[in-house]
Amino acid sequence: MTIKYAILGLLSWKPFSGYDLKKTFENSSEFYWSGNNNQIYKTLVQLLNEGLAVNHVEFQEAYPAKKVYTITDKGLSELKNWVLSMPEPPELRNTFLTQLAWADQLRDDELDSILEKYEYEVRMQLLMHREKSRREGATPARTQREAYLWKMVSENIVMFYENELTWVRRLRKELNENLIS
């Protein structure tokens, strides 16, 4: 369960409500998470139970009241332990590779057509990431080093998509050249 730490991390930065967390996960590139209501609200209750966060209700006129969560000292030290813990290797899940593995049954034009679509998908992801990243410019890191780390997280994602693009372009080029010869 790492959504717990994704949330704890954000709370270590500043207080959030469940709704704020959801928006942040959706709109951010660095702090992206496929966080849906269900998981977020459940995890927040769990954080309360474990004493890693506390909450207080903020009433607003014209809008529903919000429950704002603040991290505790216990939460901070739990987060630090996790950050120091053994990193897991990155996981690549790319169903397209499975599609490609069985694509020899396709005609040359069909094969190039799905490669083109894939290239398009990857380009879109890259654009979306860059756009989110741009809008995130205001995000104030607390130190210069933190700003650098966040930049490098973003850079990792960019490099991932660019790498994927060079791969698919090379594939398309090589397949086309073999057709001609």
Added chain:
Amino acid sequence: MTIKYAILGLLSWKPFSGYDLKKTFENSSEFYWSGNNNQIYKTLVQLLNEGLAVNHVEFQEAYPAKKVYTITDKGLSELKNWVLSMPEPPELRNTFLTQLAWADQLRDDELDSILEKYEYEVRMQLLMHREKSRREGATPARTQREAYLWKMVSENIVMFYENELTWVRRLRKELNENLIS
């Protein structure tokens, strides 16, 4: 549900038993899948029910009987439809990026130490992939084009890890240089 198509793909190549599929998913780099017993045996039953595969029992002396599954024409056309369908963009799940985002609380040496561990993990994954790939040399693709596609699937995975390595090495170098200045 894409394990269905991962299995269907392998069955389009040659007949497999559940156990064979599990071994293949575990030991292969191109056809890797986190397929566990539970999912594989359930999906095979599903394939039977949908008429995408048929099975027959092979008795063996000294070993338990095995159920060997063969793809049907319906299965082949279902697979082709899927291969031609809209590719999904690749998904990157890297919990380490979340760890790194909140690593500014660490001392310089602690930070470098987790980066070193991450670099090690990635190097190990790359080695493991290369080793699996080497042992897979016997895998006989049916056409030259298929062999090329499989090579490129493998190449994609190599590039992914190499990309990750250059990123983490750059990160470590830049952090160290900033310390000195």
Added chain:
DNA sequence: GTAGTCATGTAAGACGTTACATGATTCT
């Protein structure tokens, strides 16, 4: 008046992981 945002949550199901269960055979 229709859709979207703010804000909380629940329900149901799909998907994934770990562990258990059986039982003969083979390797160390």
Added chain:
DNA sequence: AGAATCATGTAACGTCTTACATGACTAC
């Protein structure tokens, strides 16, 4: 004697996704 391999499967749990439910306000 103990572990690993071959081969099937089940049980329990954990994670993730999609959809539903409520209700006031705002923007087109």
